[in-house]
Amino acid sequence: MSLIRIDRVTKSFGPEPVLRDVSLHVERGDIFGIVGQSGAGKSTLLRTINLLETPDSGSVTVAGRDLTRLSKRDLRAARQNIGMIFQHYNLLQNLTVFDNVAFGLRLHGMLNPPRLRRRVLECLELVGLSARADDYPARLSGGQKQRVAIARALASQPEVLLCDEPTSALDAGTTRALLDTLRAVNADLGVTIVIVSHELPALGALCNRVTVLENGVVAETFAPADTTAPRITALGRELAFYGTEAGALFHPGVLHA
Numbered sequence: 001m002s003l004i005r006i007d008r009v010t011k012s013f014g015p016e017p018v019l020r021d022v023s024l025h026v027e028r029g030d031i032f033g034i035v036g037q038s039g040a041g042k043s044t045l046l047r048t049i050n051l052l053e054t055p056d057s058g059s060v061t062v063a064g065r066d067l068t069r070l071s072k073r074d075l076r077a078a079r080q081n082i083g084m085i086f087q088h089y090n091l092l093q094n095l096t097v098f099d100n101v102a103f104g105l106r107l108h109g110m111l112n113p114p115r116l117r118r119r120v121l122e123c124l125e126l127v128g129l130s131a132r133a134d135d136y137p138a139r140l141s142g143g144q145k146q147r148v149a150i151a152r153a154l155a156s157q158p159e160v161l162l163c164d165e166p167t168s169a170l171d172a173g174t175t176r177a178l179l180d181t182l183r184a185v186n187a188d189l190g191v192t193i194v195i196v197s198h199e200l201p202a203l204g205a206l207c208n209r210v211t212v213l214e215n216g217v218v219a220e221t222f223a224p225a226d227t228t229a230p231r232i233t234a235l236g237r238e239l240a241f242y243g244t245e246a247g248a249l250f251h252p253g254v255l256h257a
C-alpha cells in the first residue's frame with residue numbers, strides 16, 4: 001500500500017478552489033516532486049499531507065491512517081511521523097542549535113535527558129553540524145540553518161519528510177549540497193521525501209516521480225528518468241530534458257554522483 005494517499009482532495013480559501021479533486025499516491029522510499037507555476041497550489045497540496053491545511057473534502061492517508069478522521073490528539077501523534085522543512089527555516093532564534101533540534105522531542109516528552117542528548121547529537125552529526133550545537137541560529141549561514149531544520153525534522157524518526165521550497169533562499173552551490181543531503185536522508189535512512197521546488201534541473205535528477213500541478217489540478221505524474229514516455233505539459237517536457245544526458249549538464253556533479 002502507498003505510504004501517502006491523497007484522494008480527491010479539494011481546498012478553497014475563497015470562492016475559487018486552490019486544489020480541485022486532487023489525487024496522488026507516494027510510495028515508500030520515493031523522492032516525490034511537486035512542480036507548477038506560482039500559485040498553482042503546490043504548497044497548499046504539500047501542507048495537506050500533514051494537515052497544516054485541512055481539505056474541504058477528500059482524504060489524506062499516511063501510513064495507513066486517514067488524518068482527516070483523527071482526533072486532535074491522535075493527529076498530533078501522527079504528525080511525529082511527518083517531518084517538515086520550510087523556505088525560511090523557521091528556527092527559534094532565541095534557542096541554540098541543540099535546543100532547536102531538541103524542541104519537538106521535549107514538547108512530546110519523548111526521551112529522557114541522556115537519550116534526548118544522544119538523539120539530538122546523532123541528528124546534528126547526520127547533517128554535519130555537531131560542532132555547532134551551542135551556537136545560535138543567527139551565527140549560521142542559510143545552508144547551515146536549513147541543515148539544522150532537517151536535523152530537527154528528523155529528530156522524531158519520521159517516515160516522511162515534507163520540503164517546502166527548501167533551497168529557494170540559497171545560492172546554487174549550497175542548493176546542490178543541500179539537495180545531496182536530502183538524497184542521503186532518503187537513501188541511508190529510508191525516509192520518503194515530498195518536495196515542492198522551482199529548481200527543475202535539480203528535481204529532474206533528484207526525484208523518482210514528479211507531479212505537475214496546473215491551477216489546482218494534477219496535469220500529469222511521471223518518472224523523470226523515463227524519457228521515452230510522452231509529456232503533456234511544458235514543465236513535464238522541461239523536466240524530461242533534465243533527465244537526459246544533455247540535460248544533466250545543467251545540474252553537474254553531486255546529484256549524479
Ligand SMILES: Nc1ncnc2c1ncn2[C@@H]1O[C@H](COP(=O)(O)OP(=O)(O)OP(=O)(O)O)[C@@H](O)[C@H]1O
Nearest residue numbers: 013014018036037038039040041042043044045196
Ligand atoms: N492561508 C491562505 N489564505 C488565503 N489564501 C491562500 C492561503 N494559502 C494559499 N492561498 C492562496 O492559494 C493559492 C495557491 O497558493 P500556494 O502557496 O499553494 O501556491 P504555490 O503553487 O505554492 O505558489 P508559489 O510557487 O508562488 O509558492 C494562491 O492564490 C494563494 O494566494
